[in-house]
Amino acid sequence: MKFPSFIKTSKYSRFHFEPRYYDPIKEEIQGKLKAARERQNQKDSGEDPTFYQSSISAAFRKRERKSSQTSVLQLGIAVGLFALLLGWWFLGNDVFYIFLLLSPLYFYFRLRKRNAPRD
Template sequence: MKFPSLIRTSKFSQFHYEPRYYDPIKEEIEGKLKAARANKDTENPSTQYASSISAAFRKRERKSSQASVVQMLIAAAMLVTFVGWVFYGNDVFYIYLLLSPLYFYFRLKGRNKSKN
């Protein structure tokens, strides 16, 4: 038996979760059917696919060439550091410490120009 009260207590909140079934194969089939219905009006859809594939390869080549240049620069910097360390000792690392603020200054300066 519950006594009447002026103070109301909060009821417990319950989490209600209703699981849904996900079928990736069915979703892929539906997506392909929608794309086929949308491309039904075009006469030659294979040219569209060919152009997108060639564009993807061009983009991939550009990224890989940029990565190879960066890798070569890193390898050259490591080689120069090692050779400098062999000939001049730890003074090479002090030169890097002196040049690093200059590098960060120009890097931040370039970012500020691109934002404006």
């Protein structure tokens, strides 16, 4: 038996998800066929042929970073945590206070380098 109430509760709702199948080989073949058709149409019309890659994997390859900036950052974080652990092991809780005193210096120099005028 339900009593009248001023509070509205949400009704039961179902989650419906239809998975899509992705075949990278088929995608690549379709991209190559499309590019070949475009080149053929451009040759027939006398335009300058250009090639555009339309596959998803090619688009991601273009956007990859060429530098190892992230791996250096991850290495720095790992070394910092390891140093913090060793310091805590040998010096106790005083290491955390030292860390709290030195961290503003790090952020100061980092922000100063970022805000420095460029030539």
